[in-house]
Amino acid sequence: MARPRGAARRRAELVAVFVVVVLLFGVGVPLGLAGAVRALAGDAVAAIRLVADEDDDGKDSGSDGEKSGEKSGEKSGGSDDGEEKDGGSGSGGQQDEGDAQFAGRDQAARASAQEYVNLADVEPNGNIKNGGDFSGGSYSFSCPLSDHHNSDNFIVAPGKRNGAQHTHDYAGNESTNAASSENQDALEQAETTCTNGDRSPIFWPVLRDLEGVGPDVGMDGGSLDGNVGSFVVPSSVDYTFHGHGTRRTEPMPLNMQLITGSAKAASTGEGSNSKFTCSGSADRLTELYPICPQGAQLQRVYDFPSCWNGEDLSSEDFVSHLQYPDETGECADDLIPVPALRITVSYDQPPGRSFAIDSFPDQQHDPVTDHALLEYLSTEARAQAGADCINAAQRCEQGPDDDTASSGPRGRSDELAVTRNFATAMSGHRDAGVAHGTHR
Incomplete structure (x- = not known):
């Protein structure tokens, strides 16, 4: 879920930048557009707050996940001959998920x-x-x-x-x-x-x-x-x-x-x-x-x-x-x-x-x-x-x-x-x- 939250944040930041530019330029725009500018600014702020809230939730979820993983690792016990730390105990599993299932492959x-x-x-x-x-x-x-x-x-x-x-x-x-x-x-x-x-x-x-x-x-x-x-x-x-x-x-x-x-x-x-x-x-x-x-x-x-x-x-x-x-x-x-x-x-x-x-x-x-x-x-x-x-x-x-x-x-x-x-x-x-x- 990290990728969708990151994309939403980037979109919100672009909207906010656009609003700032419009506001600076808006000194010379007709007063009739002021309401639209204010509305757009409000949408940008709300979007940024929403993404921030999602990020906070994601961090909490990630922390819980890490703690859960640590507990799972402790429960399964260390081993001289090692074992899977992140599941993968079944005979299935996607081949392209191997790096996630089995530790240390990037150090081979x-x-x-x-x-x-x-x-x-x-x-x-x-x-x-x-x-x-x-x-x-x-x-x-x-x-x-x-x-x-x-x-x-x-x-x-x-x-x-x-x-x-x-x-x-x-x-x-x-x-x-x-x-x-x-x-x-x-x-x-x-x-x-x-x-x-x-x-x-x-x-x-x-x-x-x-x-x-x-x-x-x-x-x-x-x-x-x-x-x-x-x-x-x-x-x-x-x-x-x-x-x-x-x-x-x-x-x-x-x-x-x-x-x-x-x-x-x-x-x-x-x-x-x-x-x-x-x-x-x-x-x-x-x-x-x-x-x-x-x-x-x-x-x-x-x-x-x-x-x-x-x-x-x-x-x-x-x-x-x-x-x-x-x-x-x-x-x-x-x-x-x-x-x-x-x-x-x-x-x-x-x-x-x-x-x-x-x-x-x-x-x-x-x-x-x-x-x-x-x-x-x-x-x-x-x-x-x-x-x-x-x-x-x-x-x-x-x-x-x-x-x-x-x-x-x-x-x-x-x-x-x-x-x-x-x-x-x-x-x-x-x-x-x-x-x-x-x-x-």
């Missing part, structure tokens, strides 16, 4: 040259940032990439179409989208790429070859949000849960939500856990994009938190329920050690600086925003078997023979918990006679 830009480093210039450091200090055994599983991509994030921005404003690679669960947070049954019944039957949805931002052309030109999450280039398909992905510290590791609780890194780290300066390296140089980790030696592969390393508060499977700030151990791998005394997941994604690297990860437009593909997420939708039997491998200091591989989810009838202990409160879930399992270990 390529990563700067300073955000790349020749790996030969990175000093051996063993590890950086949080996680990655392991002990005891481990267990691995295989989950090839899924064929589907989208720019949703059902964990951080539930129900929000294009809630991430960047495209994700997915592995494991093949039904993952913005609605997954409200449709747990769909997740639990979906097909999975994991060879052991694990239905966990696992996802991270795509890596792009900036010299190529992506499949999402002119689309949300793609070029509309500043993400351009063809997708670089990983050559391999390793998923391994590790032991850490000196205390016994408890099984990973079902439905646990795990997040590493922050998609907003470039602007907030908080939450980053980005780790890059090249194959054959695991002792040289960097938060910048590495330019690898000839023949080496680019690797993204995701270390997830592994110290559980013993009660919650998710939290509003995404970190309170599951935190990182200290630099020796030890959890605080009031937290429970669970397996520490490390995902390593390897790529045949595009030449030079012609690659970058997807990001929110205002984060400008800064490598510190790299992140990964999953919800642990395995089975209790498989989780226990993994913890047993860790505590026995064994290295185990969970394959098709370990799939207790899709072969034959399942017992109560193998059912996926549908509650977000693990204490309630444990109460139900105890009622069914399922034994659980005690925490040290």
